[in-house]
Ligand SMILES: Nc1ncnc2c1ncn2[C@@H]1O[C@H](COP(=O)(O)OP(=O)(O)O)[C@@H](O)[C@H]1O
């Protein structure tokens with residue numbers, strides 16, 4: 001296991017096309033870090049630079065106390081799980097897991113012990129002789145993880161490994177990933193565009209927008225104190241409401257709004273859509289004319305929600321202010 | 332067919348049966364002729380039941396060729412044909428699989444230039460470049476040699492192009508996974524790319540085996556020595572002139588012998604062949 005650090009890491013594919021604009025971060029030994037951002041923001045690029053599959057244009061990446069910029073992937077002591085699993089189609093599950101170990105010259109017995117152990121953890125014992133195409137999506141996913149585990153690397157790299165699974169399996173694999181991390185304690189970098197995945201898995205996360213790190217921190221801390229308008233509107237479902245007020249942006253989470261008498265209203269919306277979810281009700285509407293700020297409110301299940309005007313109030317302690325020009329928090 | 336329409340069934344069967352007759356009848360006649368004496372063949376109409384000369388005719392051609400035309404033993408020609416039909420596909424595949432690997436997985440200078448050079452040769456089959464090729468082979472003293480028979484036919488882009496297309500369809504992530512696993516490029520080639528190409532190689536082998544076996548024009552030019560004749564050329568050399576002068580029974584026996592090996596290869600490789608054409612294991 002090892003710490004990982006980024007020092008002003010940049011990446012350009014062509015001189016004009018810069019996709020990572022200086023990311024700096026220190027990841028502690030054994031930490032589970034999620035790299036979160038919308039599609040195309042450069043998450044995979046960042047992860048692939050750690051893996052050694054992309055060159056680093058400038059800056060430094062260190063694993064442990066070694067700067068790895070010029071090391072081949074195999075010398076970095078990392079293991080990677082790909083989005084499409086990238087299992088070798090003609091090899092059995094056993095061979096898929098054993099392949100990297102064989103190349104490293106481990107003895108047959110060592111390999112067998114390690115593969116059996118990984119298969120045990122991942123409940124793959126029964127499938128060792130099968131080929132990838134004879135497995136379900138979830139099982140393939142596990143084999144891909146097994147291939148990473150047997151290597152006993154310093155760092156695990158995951159590139160959206162759950163995005164090809166159906167919703168139920170994704171939740172289950174999420175739990176298994178957490179259990180696995182508790183058990184092995186290996187430093188992990190996990191890329192996803194799904195904020196729920198990020199919130200549930202991350203010890204700390206790094207939110208990326210267009211190649212820039214917008215905020216780094218623990219999930220709840222980021223949820224409670226988004227540093228920028230982007231983070232505020234990317235995290236949370238529905239995300240934070242942003243309403244222009246006195247030349248600034250007022251941010252308030254949907255669950256911090258409550259219905260009130262018209263005379264107490266701090267925010268009045270025209271209701272567009274009501275979604276009763278059982279546990280609570282989501283009300284969507286807009287302030288002022290139709291194409292101005294949209295607002296969502298999460299109301300208790302017994303709240304009386306109906307079309308028309310809805311008066312809402314909030315505790316000023318829950319309000320966030322942002323500068324609309326820079327997009328930064330302005331306390 | 333899902334619907335049950337008797338006249339349609341009848342019609343389709345008629346067409347199929349006619350098709351089978353059109354293909355199979357000449358083969359049958361060839362076989363029958365190879366079991367008759369020359370006199371029996373010359374009778375009009377020729378009888379359509381096998382005669383009793385099977386052993387005589389076949390042992391005659393296998394050991395001594397025809398009596399009037401070429402006297403080269405067909406058994407030796409079969410060996411020559413076999414050499415040609417094996418060296419061409421194996422040579423072709425080993426060169427093209429490795430060059431296709433280079434084109435797909437390495438970035439080197441003038442890569443596209445070389446690719447297009449190879450690609451352009453696709454448009455130049457042997458027949459088109461036959462005069463200069465003959466000149467080169469003759470000047471190199473390769474007439475009447477196995478090398479002269481095979482090398483010019485090995486050089487072609489078809490297989491390179493096919494393998495390139497196939498490799499490009501292998502997901503990049505597989506190469507990356509192998510890289511993370513610590514496999515060198517050549518190790519990746521041996522352990523992943525080659526096994527994945529097995530079926531396409533089998534299909535190519537069958538096609539190229541038949542291509543090599545059936546070569547006519549090129550062996551006709553470069554072999555003048557009886558000991559280098561291929562079977563197909565042997566048939567040609569047995570014909571000495573006018574219809575009646577030819578020993579049709581022996582020629583037909585040789586024709587049957589010439590047809591057998593490709594048929595056997597197709598039969599035994601059929602499973603692989605079809606797999607290679609329809610399914611890729613990725
Ligand atoms: N090999 C490449 N060449 C040029 N541009 C690339 C390459 N790979 C990715 N990009 C570009 O870099 C940006 C970030 O890509 P990526 O890291 O894959 O995004 P993400 O994983 O966050 O969806 C995208 O705009 C993409 O088009």
Ligand SMILES: [Mg+2]
Pocket residue numbers: 043044045160
């Ligand atoms: Mg990606």
